Amino acid sequence: xxxKRTILLGSLALxxxxxxxxxxxxxxxxxxxxxxxxRERRQQQRIRQGERSGELTRREAGxxxxxxxxxxVDEAYARRSGGKLTAAERRRLQGExxxxxxxxxxxxxxEQERGDHxxxxxxxxxxxxxxxxxxxxxxxLTRREAERIEARQAKISVNEAYARQSGGRxxxxxRRHIQRELNHSSRAIYRQKHDKQTQH
Numbered sequence: 001x002x003x004k005r006t007i008l009l010g011s012l013a014l015x016x017x018x019x020x021x022x023x024x025x026x027x028x029x030x031x032x033x034x035x036x037x038x039r040e041r042r043q044q045q046r047i048r049q050g051e052r053s054g055e056l057t058r059r060e061a062g063x064x065x066x067x068x069x070x071x072x073v074d075e076a077y078a079r080r081s082g083g084k085l086t087a088a089e090r091r092r093l094q095g096e097x098x099x100x101x102x103x104x105x106x107x108x109x110x111e112q113e114r115g116d117h118x119x120x121x122x123x124x125x126x127x128x129x130x131x132x133x134x135x136x137x138x139x140x141l142t143r144r145e146a147e148r149i150e151a152r153q154a155k156i157s158v159n160e161a162y163a164r165q166s167g168g169r170x171x172x173x174x175r176r177h178i179q180r181e182l183n184h185s186s187r188a189i190y191r192q193k194h195d196k197q198t199q200h
Contacts (some may be wrong), residue, residue, distance in 0.1 A: 004026070008088075012094060021067045023163065036075060039094075040068065043068060043097070043101060043104060046104050047061055047068070049171050050108045052123065053123035054121075055107075055109075055120070055132060063107075064103060064104055065109060067103065070096060071100060075093055080091075092186060109185075109187065121170075121175070124179075125156065125160075128189060131152070131189050132149055132150065135189070140192075140194070141192040145192040145197065153185060155181075159177070163177075
């Protein structure tokens with residue numbers, strides 16, 4: 001399965017790079033933080049992080065990677081005549097990226113977790129702590145918002161410790177409960193970082 005996914009993604013990338021070389025060159029010049037290429041890079045990072053933390057199963061990650069590869073090919077095709085996008089092409093690609101963004105969020109916050117990832121829960125907790133710290137540093141979280149979220153994280157840690165007290169292993173029911181709490185916390189972090197309140 002992994003080999004097939006690698007072959008598929010490699011083939012799509014080869015199509016984009018060889019048939020539409022002008023597009024490949026144009027992609028290296030985009031530096032706008034909310035541009036097409038910047039969004040593609042951020043989404044790829046989120047998929048990789050989801051694989052590392054166990055939030056994404058291999059099948060979920062494969063589907064998301066295939067979607068990203070199709071967007072790359074669509075962009076390369078749109079850029080084939082000189083490297084610039086028309087307003088209509090840009091809107092279409094942004095729409096594809098919006099749908100991809102929602103798909104990544106949905107898959108990372110569903111009830112599925114990689115069963116072979118021994119530190120899925122701990123990795124998610126560490127990732128959420130980093131997001132809180134980053135929010136405090138860039139001002140997207142107020143001190144009060146950060147304190148509320150930290151209190152939620154502390155509660156999750158207590159619940160995890162309680163669940164592990166009988167040998168250190170979760171039952172499937174305990175794991176689902178902790179994952180749901182982490183899902184709620186992740187959504188709270190996102191909402192608080194993207195509301196209108198800032199430190200500055």
